[in-house]
Amino acid sequence: MSFSPPSFIYNLSILLLLFFCSSSSSSSSVLHHLMVNTTAVHQNFTAISEFRTLNRRVLGQCPGSNLNPFLHINVSSNSALSDEQFVTVTVTGVLRPSDQHWVAMISPSQSDVGSCLLNGILYAQTGDLSKLPLLCHYPVKAAFMSNDPGYLSCKKNECKALSKLDKGKCRVTTCSGSLSFHVINIRTDIEFVLFAGGFENPCILAKSNPLSFSNPKKPLYGHISSIDSTGTSMRLTWVSGDKEPQQAQYGNGKTVKSQVTTFSQHDMCSSALPSPAKDFGWHDPGYIHSVVMTGLEPSSTFSYRYGSNSVGWSEQIQFRSPPAGGSDDLKFLTFGDMGKAPRDSSVEHYIQPGSISVIKAMVDEVNSNNADSVFHIGDISYATGFLVEWDFFLHQINPIASRASYMTAIGNHERDYIDSGSVYITPDSGGECGVPYETYFPMPTTAKDKPWYSIEQASVHFIVMSTEHDWSPISEQYQWMKKDMASVDRSKTPWLIFMGHRPMYSSVGILNVDWKFVEAVEPLLLENKVDLVLFGHVHNYERTCSVYRKQCKAIPEKDQNGIDTYDHRNYSAPVHAVIGMAGFTLDKFPNKVDSWSLKRISEFGYVRGHATKEELKLEFVNSNTRAVEDSFRIIKNPSPHRKL
């Protein structure tokens, strides 16, 4: 390649001026700091991040960017990508490093707007009224080049000749920098794109070549749930780019063929204004495979794998089945509002950094056989219409959900959308309307979009409801709850635990409690002597007295170990706990405290439960310190059916 020195130098001057202007524009983004610890990195981006406004920007090649012949973006992986790896993206040949330079990971590899010009319709949901989306597909993640501590100071530099006439003489100094991206197999090709102009006025400087995954059809992200109360049949669900049925092999040589399903853009909700799920947030989910493994023993360990000879197999995984309903002993973990967070220094549209310590602590619980089952009660992944984030969430929970029964309830961030039949008219699901949730987490419900069910494990009857679907006394869900609660055989399952997403009692904000919901459903809990009520939605931990209509009907007494003990031999009212502290930014408590609120903790963590027929014990575990910061017991008479 040869250049005419005078014109090239002229153009170079313009380029330098351009870069100077872009680097001197003000930005207060805290993203520009060096970031080391994953939790610290993202603590300011747990809500809808600054990054989310990107899709509203007019996008083009940066003026003059094609005049810098030295500028390149290279990726460490020359060969096809594995199912999980860290990729180093290196930018070289930069004439003037700027704190406005950033790199996006794009998938599918299509960093332009040429084929999606109709997306220029205004999108009111994010409040940004620019006319074109940044990209046809929203970036998977992004990071500022200044995350490389040597980038802005040009620590890594090279001296370049401008033309052959220079005969190798140093004429211009260029700088380089590197970023590390955590990449998991999301099936579609990816590319990395270098932008100038920050998130406010982005333009393209350079693109990498598209990279493919070595096996886009690889069976991945398997997770297991109960289908009934026997502990002998478990549902296994996984994701693959392959639409042909695959198999699960389990136990001693048993095999079962998968049912294959998926969902499309057309299945997403929308309104007059396109939702993220239907439009720029869409990402092809591949195919969701599901099998029911039967003939198992409850409370026992077996191994399984899933896949096929043509697309490959998962590794062999050990799973412990939950106890059958009516048996004695159950250990379970429960929490709400977890989400996911990147394992690198990038931002995504919606991330929950607290989830990382919670996941780590719960993996240790599963490894220590402290979890027969897990209940995640709403606000599951916070993908909220940016569908690739479901893959990252499924990847994150895999060490738990592939080894212990992972049961779920639906939350506002899975279901709610305008004109979609949700009780609350908010855009919180980003247009998902429960479709991805129900596909990834098929629970033992009676029908689609009726996400309520009950299940028995050992001495507990769990009722899982949807606070996002009609719960009024004339509703189908209410009638189901009433019938289900009345049918519980308390000699078989003495404990009745009621779960949903939005709370009946919380000290945080009157908007978090819908008193119409409390008025309608609370009497059912009392009439049926529900022992414990667990909700999320509010991001902290709070425990009540035995409460009804905001009045304490009983106060627990301390046992010999100083643990609050509720005596349900003389039942008065349910005990409520809010447990939405598993990842999303924590909510602080107000100074004023109502008399029904006995314990308030604003720390990340989860609840560890242990039920026998005589005692139900709950502990709140701080996932960072692993300390038990609250514990309480509910006691009952020994059952006449107890096996000694």
Ligand SMILES: [Fe+2]
């Ligand atoms: Fe919520």
